[in-house]
Amino acid sequence: MRNPSSATSSPPGRTGRPRSAAADAAILAATRDALVELGWSKLTMGDVSARAGVAKTTLYRRWSGKNELVVDAVAELFDSLELPDRGSLEADIEYVVLRFAELLRRPEARTALMAVVAESTRDEALRDRIRSAIVDRQKRLVVLGRERAQARGELPYEEDESVAARTTDLIFDVIAGTVVHRALVSSEPVDELWVATFTTLLMHGLQGSAAGPSGPAPAV
Secondary structure, three states, X not given: OOOOOOOOXXXXXXXXXXXXXXXXXXXXXXXXXXXXXXXXXXXXXXXXXXXXXXXXXXXXXXXXXXXXXXXXXXXXXXXXOOOOOOOOHHHHHHHXXXXXXXXXXXXXXXXXXXXXXXXXXXXXHHHHHHHHHHHHHHHXXXXXXXXXXXXXXXXXXXXOHHHHHHHHHXXXXXXXXXXXXXXXXXXXXXXXXXXXXXXHHHHHHHHHOOOOOOOOOOOO
């Protein structure tokens, strides 16, 4: 399920020796560690090369600068998210939301993500890289979940590909935006009860969610 455009693939147009997956992994891990310790403003390519035990020229053969390097370090974390078949759309959503929240609790994930998002407000090229390396790649989970739900008969098939693409975008925005806001902005727990309530709202909408995940709402 790993996207072929992940950081271990050689960028098109470059020649020479094949890239080392082990070296890439060490560099990306060193980048995350340095970011947690130093913060965005103090992080340099030299810091990363020293931590990873590689020459600075090795970094620049792979990444043109700090922005690209940090985004790929974040993207590698999110590429680890998977969506095993839990038997129903509701169970699939609950599973991936809980795993996403667990990932955001890791210091290197939350620090790196907040740093690149903050920096991207001033850098359009960085926003584009975040979109292509993280957001667009992670939409694979939405696509997979919808395909499974359609095969089970839980969701209708859509013949119009443009409508399907817009729906995928919206589902991703709702899930990712809500979880990131709760976990990183509000600093509230993303626990099983919250996830069950959120999933009910996502599945049934405002009117259909009044019963909640545990049954009908009590009479007042």
